[in-house]
Amino acid sequence: MAHELAPLPYPNNALEPHIDAQTMEIHHDRHHKAYVDNLNKAIAGNAALEAKSIDALMKEISSVPDAIKGPVRNNGGGHWNHTFFWRILSGGAGGAPSGKLAEAINSTFGSFEEFKTKFEAAGVGRFGSGWAWLVANGGKLEIVSTANQDNPLMGKSVAGAEGTPVLGVDVWEHAYYLKYQNKRADYLKAFWNVVNWNEVSKNYESASR
Numbered sequence: 001m002a003h004e005l006a007p008l009p010y011p012n013n014a015l016e017p018h019i020d021a022q023t024m025e026i027h028h029d030r031h032h033k034a035y036v037d038n039l040n041k042a043i044a045g046n047a048a049l050e051a052k053s054i055d056a057l058m059k060e061i062s063s064v065p066d067a068i069k070g071p072v073r074n075n076g077g078g079h080w081n082h083t084f085f086w087r088i089l090s091g092g093a094g095g096a097p098s099g100k101l102a103e104a105i106n107s108t109f110g111s112f113e114e115f116k117t118k119f120e121a122a123g124v125g126r127f128g129s130g131w132a133w134l135v136a137n138g139g140k141l142e143i144v145s146t147a148n149q150d151n152p153l154m155g156k157s158v159a160g161a162e163g164t165p166v167l168g169v170d171v172w173e174h175a176y177y178l179k180y181q182n183k184r185a186d187y188l189k190a191f192w193n194v195v196n197w198n199e200v201s202k203n204y205e206s207a208s209r
């Protein structure tokens, strides 16, 4: 079954003024759509790959034949990452995490403020295009970053990072350039206003199970 582009779970303007409607429209309707279309093209005719969920494709990326590994990694990663990203954002969100996730963030990083500083630094420090992530890795929270459309599910030998994503932010220029131009750090500060901590907590709890 072919992979499909789900609609955004909110209107294009839901994240205004922090992430503008035009950026969301282009990002979802063109960039994410292209990843889905190109993933489907890359695996077309390979019944074993066509049968895998996007999660399984990511975790088993090493078993993809070399001839199509690049396109599956880039476009499959793009599909997984953006599906994840839309879900952890929402309008009228922000604030701070609560419950078990808040406790884990405080005990790992010292405080929520310290965590935010380190997470923003991971996003700013990613040269070129990529993502910053908070992952649960063997029962521990870690901040990592990946290049291009790699993600930690692909594992250390492929993506240079491992673990189950709990929170992630897209630092490709297409995610912020219309509104923030070259000021990636400002985009990362604004990002906190649209984080849906309920969803992030669910990610943490399912990763810790």
Ligand code: MN
Pocket: 027, 031, 082, 170, 172, 174, 175
């Ligand atoms: Mn993107």
